[in-house]
Structures are given as C-alpha cells and as structure tokens.
Amino acid sequence: TYSWDRETIQLMQTLIPKESLLFIADAKITFDSFRGSMVATVNSRSIITVNPGKKPQQHLQKHNIRWNETPEDSITDVYTVRQLKQKAQENPEAFFGITYSFISKLDLDSSVSKVIRTRCSRCKFLVPEDMSCTNQLCPGRDQVFSAATCFDLLVDLSDHTGTLQACHLRSPMAEKTLGCTVKEFTSLTDDKRTKMKWRLLLERCKIYVKVVPSAKIKTGVRGTILACSLADPGEVKQHMSALLQH
Ligand SMILES: [Zn+2]
Incomplete structure (x- = not known):
C-alpha cells in the first residue's frame, strides 16, 4: 500500500x-x-x-x-473503455468500475528501472536510485534510510471501443497479476520476461479499475488497476451483449 x-x-x-x-x-x-x-x-x-x-x-x-x-466485492458496474472515458469527462470525481478488456501494452521487457521503482519504506515517496528520502514530511527523516522496491508499471487497456492509455499497475496488484514478486522478477532472464508478458498481453481480462479524471495529463484520465485476472468467456459474452444493447 x-x-x-x-x-x-x-x-x-x-x-x-x-x-x-x-x-x-x-x-x-x-x-x-x-x-x-x-x-x-x-x-x-x-x-x-x-x-x-x-x-x-x-x-x-x-x-x-x-x-x-x-x-472487488463491491464494484459491480461494468463499462466499455469508451464509457469509462466518457464518464471521466462528464464527472470530475473518481469512480470505480469493471472492464472486460485486453492489456494491449505491457512493457515488461524494457529496462527494469521502468518496471520497478524504489520508494522510501517509511513514507512510500519515490526515491531516485537508492538515495535518501526527499519528502520533507517523512516520519523517518532522522533515521537511517530504508528503501522498498515495488512494481510500478504503465499498461494500456483496450476493447472494441477504444484504449485507455497508461494505467498504473503497482504493487501489490502487480505481483498478483504477474504471478511473481519483485525479487523473482529481477532475477528472470529477458526471455522469461517476454514469455510472462505474452501470457497476459492480448488476453481478455476482467479488470477492476479506479478512474481519476485529471486535467493535468494528456489523456485527461488516470486509471489504476485494482485487480486483474483472465476473464471467464461466458461472463464476457453476457456483459458484452448487455453493453452492446446501449
Ligand atoms: Zn520517506
């Protein structure tokens, strides 16, 4: 967290x-x-x-x-990608939803520094390259610096209606989605990382997202993945036919 x-x-x-x-x-x-x-x-x-x-x-x-x-227990509203974007444009508040979509971009085989970030273990502030914490309000400022590594990925989600770009997939959700820890990931060969990527890429997933409208970013929406698993085809069919009727 x-x-x-x-x-x-x-x-x-x-x-x-x-x-x-x-x-x-x-x-x-x-x-x-x-x-x-x-x-x-x-x-x-x-x-x-x-x-x-x-x-x-x-x-x-x-x-x-x-x-x-x-x-995950209480999010029940299902959206297409276009509906998520529309709702974010019309409504300035954060909201949650489920989307049955594909992970269309997942850079697991780019440099490890783009996948794994270091944070201060006391205040979780991002820390450049194992330096000390730069957060003025860090409760551990007078203590020895201790760092925690965690996943911090940006992924694109797509369905037949469009793409939601650069959604955050962070620890601990990233570990669950990828099925491996940060430590295990850093010791994987490039080949294994590519295999891991293709296991998820272009598979229809059931994805729980938090959507935060933000004027500061180009797309106007910041998505964070709360949970992601391979979707059940029957469930997808049921929801897609309901969504197509609107
Ligand atoms: Zn700190």
Whole structure:
C-alpha cells in the first residue's frame, strides 16, 4: 500500500488544519509505533472526500463501497473503455468500475528501472536510485534510510471501443497479476520476461479499475488497476451483449 502518492500529497497540501474535514472510504487503520497512536493510511483504493457535508453515506453509496469490504466485492458496474472515458469527462470525481478488456501494452521487457521503482519504506515517496528520502514530511527523516522496491508499471487497456492509455499497475496488484514478486522478477532472464508478458498481453481480462479524471495529463484520465485476472468467456459474452444493447 502506498500512503503518499503525488495526488494525495497535493490534496493534503490544500487542507486547513482543524478546519478541513476528511471523509475517507477504504483506509487502512494501523498502530504506528513512531507516533504512538493509531494512524489511517490511504492507498489507490481509497476515496477521499474533503468536507463531505452531512451525508457522507450518500457518497459511499454512490461509489458502491461498503465498509469492511475490498472494492472487488463491491464494484459491480461494468463499462466499455469508451464509457469509462466518457464518464471521466462528464464527472470530475473518481469512480470505480469493471472492464472486460485486453492489456494491449505491457512493457515488461524494457529496462527494469521502468518496471520497478524504489520508494522510501517509511513514507512510500519515490526515491531516485537508492538515495535518501526527499519528502520533507517523512516520519523517518532522522533515521537511517530504508528503501522498498515495488512494481510500478504503465499498461494500456483496450476493447472494441477504444484504449485507455497508461494505467498504473503497482504493487501489490502487480505481483498478483504477474504471478511473481519483485525479487523473482529481477532475477528472470529477458526471455522469461517476454514469455510472462505474452501470457497476459492480448488476453481478455476482467479488470477492476479506479478512474481519476485529471486535467493535468494528456489523456485527461488516470486509471489504476485494482485487480486483474483472465476473464471467464461466458461472463464476457453476457456483459458484452448487455453493453452492446446501449
Ligand atoms: Zn520517506
């Protein structure tokens, strides 16, 4: 879980202490021995609402998220790629969905530095080449730097309606999708990496995505893969015929 991606950091910088109220769906609550208290950690699955008003429950219902469930249990809306993009254009809020699509671009055999990134193990900030953490707010700034390596891939998702470019596939979802750990991956031969890539590439997958509209990026949409597995052909047929009727 990555507690501090850039998006979250930027959001946090806009908050006013003792004034902003945060409503967070799907946060991890753990005891932090450094702070001596319970802390909430957010990751790519979390939905953060600033000053949600008096009815946060509506927000939860809108996203179909219930407490104590992983998004895979509660995400039920199926979209084509074009519908995902359309919804992102019409609606500035993040949303979740399922798409039965193909991974049409997966650069596993490019340089390892494009596939695996190093992060500070305390605050999860991206760190260039095993240097020290550059996050001013890192809780471990006075301590010995410790790094964690993780997958950080960009993949394209395609179906008959279009392509959603540069979706994030990160640890720990990447490990599940690829079926190997970062350590195992780094010791694979180029040949094995290419084989791994073709096992997934151009296979119809059932993909759970979080879609975040973003004016800052060229495509206007940032997709993050929450889960990905080979799709059941019967299930695909059922959903595709339903989608084609609209
Ligand atoms: Zn750090």
